[in-house]
Amino acid sequence: MNGLPTRLGQQLQFLVEIDHLKSVVRATRNLHNGALENTAEHSWYVALMGLMLAEHANEPVDGARVAQMLLIHDLVEIDAGDHPLHGGHPPADQADKEIAAAVRIFGLLPDEQGQTLHALWHEFEAAESADARFAKAIDRFQPLMANMANGGGSWPQYDVHRAQLEHRVGGIGQGSDALWAVAQRIFDAGQAQGWIKA
């Protein structure tokens, strides 16, 4: 739409662009309807998880800031796609793709607003703050809930062993001992069901 005030025009262009996140499909299924989750739904869900569970972080966190981080943490998937945790190593150029995606997508915004969001994304990626470590814990914990509600989800498919799983989602414990304790109970239950190998 031409002739809008510059800042608002840039912001609306960014918003039009990020609607693409609804087309990025993840390896996890929704808890109740069994459909594959898309990254927009996922982002809503983990943002709300971050808000509701902030009291369980290992270090004091700002729940509202954690939620903001989780709202934008996967925008880079619009260009770089989603790479399932158990789907084997991501392509070697995955990190490069995500870095380029962040430059392009956050670059649609007015300069200082784009820089703020870009920095927030980088903080998340690098897990370089208490907020980011807790946001990462949430992002790793949510698929465990989804898999338990869907016959183990991708665990049996990828022949996942418990030690592998504990390693891959170990970030949960970095952010929240309380959620890590729940994760251990989920692993026990998944192993008892035969969805996770010893």
Add this chain to the structure above:
Amino acid sequence: MNGLPTRLGQQLQFLVEIDHLKSVVRATRNLHNGALENTAEHSWYVALMGLMLAEHANEPVDGARVAQMLLIHDLVEIDAGDHPLHGGHPPADQADKEIAAAVRIFGLLPDEQGQTLHALWHEFEAAESADARFAKAIDRFQPLMANMANGGGSWPQYDVHRAQLEHRVGGIGQGSDALWAVAQRIFDAGQAQGWIKA
């Protein structure tokens, strides 16, 4: 999962429940893939809109708080369903259904956390603060973007006239003159396309 600490157990029960929002389908279509939007995707999108556009509110607002409000504003649809703006009057008991849904869903949480969210939802519904008026403006503005990207969306289907439309989404102007000015340009364009009647 039995035997969890009470607060965390209640919070996880709430989180399991709200995954149902991914099954509530709206009358609007996504901007790029043309699929009907579900309410979880919608909630993600408007939360991020609220954050990015906060500077355009008529009154000073807290963007992070607006985003929180928008993350939870439609949770009642899990029980009460979505009622499209142009689909005719909602059933007489719709408000009652939503009030009961709020009691049930927020009631899953630990008391004071549930009360805080319930109050935030009520503040949104009643548009009784600057944050709520701006959040409502965002919630009304987003479907205009969706309809413009989808051949007018539900406007032609419901034979919508401009005066009706301006009345139904007038809340945009209560929250943001800047977005109302964009809405007017969208109405002009929709009318020029024949999607909105004079």
